[in-house]
Amino acid sequence: xxxxxxxxxxxxxxxxxxxxxxxxxxxxxxxxxxxxxxxxxxxxxxxxxxxxxxxxxxxxxxxxxxxxxxxxxxxxxxxxxxxxxxxxxxxxxxxxxxxxxxxxxxxxxxxxxxxxxxxxxxxxxxxxxxxxxxxxxxxxxxxxxxxxxxxxxxxxxxxxxxxxxxxxxxxxxxxxxxxxxxxxxxxxxxxxxxxxxxxxxxxxxxxxxxxxxxxxxxxxxxxxxxxxxxxxxxxxxxxxxxxxxxxxxxxxxxxxxxxxxx
Amino acid sequence: xxxxxxxxxxxxxxxxxxxxxxxxxxxxxxxxxxxxxxxxxxxxxxxxxxxxxxxxxxxxxxxxxxxxxxxxxxxxxxxxxxxxxxxxxxxxxxxxxxxxxxxxxxxxxxxxxxxxxxxxxxxxxxxxxxxxxxxxxxxxxxxxxxxxxxxxxxxxxxxxxxxxxxxxxxxxxxxxxxxxxxxxxxxxxxxxxxxxxxxxxxxxxxxxxxxxxxxxxxxxxxxxxxxxxxxxxxxxxxxxxxxxxxxxxxxxxxxxxxxxxxxxxxxxxxxxxxxxxxxxxxxxxxxxxxxxxxxxxxxxxxxxxxxxxxxxxxxxxxxxxxxxxxxxxxxxxxxxxxxxxxxxxxxxxxxxxxxxxxxxxxxxxxxxxxxxxxxxxxxxxxxxxxxxxxxxxxxxxxxxxxxxxxxxxxxxxxxxxxxxxx
Numbered sequence: 105x106x107x108x109x110x111x112x113x114x115x116x117x118x119x120x121x122x123x124x125x126x127x128x129x130x131x132x133x134x135x136x137x138x139x140x141x142x143x144x145x146x147x148x149x150x151x152x153x154x155x156x157x158x159x160x161x162x163x164x165x166x167x168x169x170x171x172x173x174x175x176x177x178x179x180x181x182x183x184x185x186x187x188x189x190x191x192x193x194x195x196x197x198x199x200x201x202x203x204x205x206x207x208x209x210x211x212x213x214x215x216x217x218x219x220x221x222x223x224x225x226x227x228x229x230x231x232x233x234x235x236x237x238x239x240x241x242x243x244x245x246x247x248x249x250x251x252x253x254x255x256x257x258x259x260x261x262x263x264x265x266x267x268x269x270x271x272x273x274x275x276x277x278x279x280x281x282x283x284x285x286x287x288x289x290x291x292x293x294x295x296x297x298x299x300x301x302x303x304x305x306x307x308x309x310x311x312x313x314x315x316x317x318x319x320x321x322x323x324x325x326x327x328x329x330x331x332x333x334x335x336x337x338x339x340x341x342x343x344x345x346x347x348x349x350x351x352x353x354x355x356x357x358x359x360x361x362x363x364x365x366x
Numbered sequence: 367x368x369x370x371x372x373x374x375x376x377x378x379x380x381x382x383x384x385x386x387x388x389x390x391x392x393x394x395x396x397x398x399x400x401x402x403x404x405x406x407x408x409x410x411x412x413x414x415x416x417x418x419x420x421x422x423x424x425x426x427x428x429x430x431x432x433x434x435x436x437x438x439x440x441x442x443x444x445x446x447x448x449x450x451x452x453x454x455x456x457x458x459x460x461x462x463x464x465x466x467x468x469x470x471x472x473x474x475x476x477x478x479x480x481x482x483x484x485x486x487x488x489x490x491x492x493x494x495x496x497x498x499x500x501x502x503x504x505x506x507x508x509x510x511x512x513x514x515x516x517x518x519x520x521x522x523x524x525x526x527x528x529x530x531x532x533x534x535x536x537x538x539x540x541x542x543x544x545x546x547x548x549x550x551x552x553x554x555x556x557x558x559x560x561x562x563x564x565x566x567x568x569x570x571x572x573x574x575x576x577x578x579x580x581x582x583x584x585x586x587x588x589x590x591x592x593x594x595x596x597x598x599x600x601x602x603x604x605x606x607x608x609x610x611x612x613x614x615x616x617x618x619x620x621x622x623x624x625x626x627x628x629x630x631x632x633x634x635x636x637x638x639x640x641x642x643x644x645x646x647x648x649x650x651x652x653x654x655x656x657x658x659x660x661x662x663x664x665x666x667x668x669x670x671x672x673x674x675x676x677x678x679x680x681x682x683x684x685x686x687x688x689x690x691x692x693x694x695x696x697x698x699x700x701x702x703x704x705x706x707x708x709x710x711x712x713x714x715x716x717x718x719x720x721x722x723x724x725x726x727x728x729x730x731x732x733x734x735x736x737x738x739x740x741x742x743x744x745x746x747x748x749x750x751x752x753x754x755x756x757x758x759x760x761x762x763x764x765x766x767x768x769x770x771x772x773x774x775x776x777x778x779x780x781x782x783x784x785x786x787x788x
Contacts (some may be wrong), residue, residue, distance in 0.1 A: 179672075194670045196663030198730035199656075202387075207660055208671030213585070216651040220582075220589030227385040227591075240386040247406070 107170065108133050109268055109299045110155065110186075115164030117150055124150045126323040127164070131316075132268060137290060137300045139310040139331070142320030143343055148303050151320065152270055155301075156188045157181035185267035189257045191276060197246040201238065202226040204245055205260045229263040230255070233292050237285065251282025258289055262298075269293060270301040275309050287313050307336055321345050389594040396598060405779075411739045413775040414723045417768060418743050425750030432753055436621035439632055443555055445745030446634040447697040451716035452723070452737030453645060454689030457682045459720055460649075460662045462729025463512065463519035465686050466713055467504070467526035472694020473709030474530045475500045477537040479695075480544040480704040490548045498691050505687030509680030519683075531710060538706040545703045554637065555700040558630030564614040567636050568607070574643070575606055634696065638738075641689070645734045658682055662729030718765065719744050722772040743768065 110132040117125040124147045132138050142148050153159040154166075157178045166173050168184050175181050195204050202219070205226045211218045226241050235255055238248075245253060254274050261269045271290065275283040290313050294300050304310050310317060311331060318328040319342035327334075327342045341347025388399060404412065425432040451468060458465045465471075475497040482493035504526070511522045538544065546552060559567065579599045586593050614631060622628040649655035657678045660668040669675050690709075697712070698704045716737075717727075723740025725732025744765055751761045 190670070192666075194664070194667040196660045196667050196730070198659060198663035203656065203660075204667075207656075207668065208673055210653055210656065212653070216647075217656070218585055218589065220586035220591045223387050223586075223591045224589045227387070230385055235385075238385055240388040242386075242388040 106133050106135060108167075109169060111165075111167040111170075112151075112155075113165040113167070115151070115154065115161045115166070117147075117154060117159070117161050117163075124323050125154075125161070128320070128323070128325045129328070130318055130325060131328065132299045132301055133316070134267065134299045135294055135297045136315040137294045137302060137313045138316040138318060138328075139314035140301055140303045140318050140320065141305070141307070141310060141339065141343055145322075146320040146343075147323045148320055149272070152188065152272060152301070152303065155181065155186055155268075155270060157186075182264070185265065186270065187261035187264055187266035187268070188270045189254075189261055189272065189274065191272045191274075195245045195253055195257060198244065200244050201230075201241045201248075201256050204256060205229065205263050209264070225263065226259070229259045232296070233259055233262060233289055235259065235289070249282060250278050251285045254278070254282075254286050255289060258286075258293065262293065262296075266298060268299045268301065270303075272303050273305070274302065275304065275306060283309065307339060310339075311336060319343055387591060389592055392595050393597050393601075396595060407776075407779045409724060409776060409779050410733075411724050411736050413772050414736070414739045414743050417722070417772065418739065418746060421743065421746045421750060425746070425753065429750065429753040432750055434621070435616050435619045436623070436628075437749070437753070438616055439558075439621060441745060441749045442617075442632050442635055443700060444749055445742050446555065446632075446638055447693050447700065447712065448715055448719050448741040448745055449638055449738045450641070450689060450693035450696055451712060452719035452741040453642065453734045454686045454693060455716050455720050456645075456725055456732055456734050456737045457658065457685045457689075458519065459717075459725050459727060460658050460729055460732060461679055461682055462662050462727075463679070463682075464523065464717070464727070465508065465519065465683065465690070466523040467508070467530055468523075468686060468690035468693070468716060469709035469711070469713030470527055470530040470534065471501060471504045471687050471709070472690045472692075472697065473704070473707070474534045474537065475691035476694045476698040476704045476708055477534045477544075477706070480546060480698070481537055483546075483548065484544045490551070494551075494695075497695070498688060501688040501691030502684055505684030506680065508687065509683035512683065513676040513679040527713070531707075534708065535706045538704065540706065543703050543705040546698055551695070551699050552702065553633055555632075555634055555696055557633045558617075558628065559633060559636070561618045561630055564618050564631040567631060567639075568610045568614050571610060571639070572603060572606055576603055579603075641692070642734055642738060645689075649734065654678065654681065659730055662731070664730075715744060715765070716741075718769045722769055724772075724776065740772075 108131045110130070112128060112130040114127045114129065115125055116123070116127055128147070128151060130138075130140075130151070140148050140151065150159065154161045155175065157175045157180050160174070160176045166175055173180070173184060175184070196207065199207070202223050206222050211221045211225070213221075223241055230238060230241065233255070237252055238255065245256065248256065258269065258271070258274075274286050274290070278286060287309060290300055290302060294315075302310070302313065314331045316328060317331050317334060317339060319326050319339060321342065322345070326345075326348050338347060389396075391399075422432070431437055451472070454468055455465060478500055479493045479497040482488040482496065483490050508519065508522055508526065511517050512519045576599070579602070583593045583596075583599075617631045618629050620627045620629045649658065657668060657673045660671070660673060661675055661678055665675060693712075693716075694709050698708065719741035720732065720737040721727060721740065722743050723732070723736035723738070725736050725740070747764050747768060748761055751764060
């Protein structure tokens with residue numbers, strides 16, 4: 105099995121008295137799709153924000169390619185090749201596909217935009233994901249469907265030569281056909297050797313694309329298992345806390361420390 | 367067109383080729399694609415251009431003086447201030463912000479200038495520089511309060527709009543009025559280019575237009591992406607040649623009503639065109655401009671993409687206030703004097719000009735050219751109604767109706783296309 109790109113060991117994060125992450129382990133491998141599932145409030149977003157460098161972890165080890173990395177700012181995370189595609193997509197409706205894909209990192213020559221080069225690179229990035237639904241790379245993003253927008257957002261990460269792409273609920277707002285499109289895209293992304301982390305509430309989607317399923321329950325990683333070795337019922341059990349990998353019940357379920365009362 | 371390298375990069379067995387970029391096809395395809403965009407609600411300046419033509423025809427029927435060379439030159443001088451102010455406002459309107467103080471900023475800038483020259487007897491160049499420094503400082507102040515402190519620009523600039531009227535009063539003195547006595551500046555709104563200068567201007571415009579077109583094409587070819595049909599470049603140049611040629615020809619006719627001949631393109635025309643060109647260049651081809659559009663479209667997306675949102679906003683307000691001082695200069699040199707009320711009434715006309723031309727108040731949509739066209743429409747109304755000797759009230763009513771009409775056409779076209787607000 106390939107060497108993991110990201111390894112988290114005993115990662116903790118709390119906001120005031122609330123312990124959101126209570127010592128989480130996670131392994132993300134190149135070319136694999138790791139699904140991160142868990143109920144609302146399980147700590148999925150907090151875990152992702154730590155990896156993105158938006159909210160650094162309080163404690164624990166973050167190893168990228170086997171070496172310790174701090175990940176204190178978004179820039180550091182991007183420097184490591186970690187890109188997050190957020191749920192609300194972060195695209196500008198009034199700009200076209202090329203402009204969105206290159207936003208913040210435009211190609212210039214003699215001080216002005218090299219539109220030709222950007223257009224070609226954007227087109228190449230989309231084609232490398234076998235995107236066929238986009239008619240023109242000069243379309244305004246406002247004219248795109250939800251699935252196409254997701255595609256553009258993912259292609260934007262590909263364009264940055266991301267090694268880890270984290271997708272926050274990429275199919276939440278999509279119809280059936282568009283969901284299939286995006287899941288195909290996720291598979292192709294992994295096929296290119298990119299490590300994909302996908303957050304989803306939809307277990308059908310998870311089982312369709314994931315190689316690995318990591319389940320968070322109240323700030324604890326209760327299971328990270330091979331998708332082929334587990335069943336939907338098991339995963340539901342992990343998510344709701346009625347089942348653990350070892351069969352033993354979860355011990356510490358209190359989220360709020362009582363502080364002075366102790 | 368497809369290199370081996372690229373077919374490797376794109377494992378698309380169906381086409382193996384670039385994704386389209388909307389430049390494919392001949393002239394006919396381009397025309398229909400453009401028509402599709404217009405039908406899709408992307409009207410740009412079309413309603414304003416239509417309005418300009420309709421109003422011009424109307425006024426030329428109603429008044430025998432409207433279509434004379436003298437009135438045409440006069441119209442350009444009249445419009446110059448509003449064109450400048452409209453263009454200044456575009457920078458902040460694109461962000462979804464507003465600058466209600468743009469007019470009075472120009473007024474106070476000119477008040478400072480004229481008092482320094484007339485009372486303190488300073489060198490006029492230095493005084494003018496100081497007036498512009500005042501504009502830059504005002505923009506920096508607005509930018510600070512909006513982008514750093516986080517006060518809505520409407521409130522900040524409303525405060526300045528009120529405050530600066532007081533500043534203008536105390537600089538000029540109530541009821542006072544100072545004449546501008548610098549011939550170099552008076553010429554800005556009253557002088558004309560020599561006859562050959564008009565033709566030279568036309569040649570320069572053609573050269574710049576052709577130069578940028580072919581430079582862009584060369585860069586696209588180098589990158590390996592297709593270009594638009596070359597006939598489009600020739601059409602664009604032909605339009606500039608014919609339209610510009612007619613305008614220069616008319617302006618080069620003697621429009622004097624006395625013995626001394628008056629002819630030539632007003633000096634303000636190349637000045638405004640130069641600022642229009644530089645501003646458009648910055649907005650279309652540099653990161654600064656692109657980020658203004660991005661922030662206007664989706665501030666959060668721009669922030670996540672690494673755009674320094676506060677910094678860009680700051681600079682947009684500085685640009686606006688600086689150009690507003692220039693608009694104040696054009697206004698002052700046209701009137702020939704500066705009083706305490708200078709610039710007080712014009713700012714909303716500037717906003718109206720931008721909106722009539724197709725600039726969105728929600729941000730993210732519009733070009734400097736839109737504001738210029740919109741300003742010309744409003745100037746035609748003022749000019750035409752003035753020729754008809756109608757009471758001043760009619761002017762405001764008609765301008766208001768045109769503004770609402772333009773906004774209605776825009777809104778309806780989007781409603782029909784079901785498109786987004788932006």
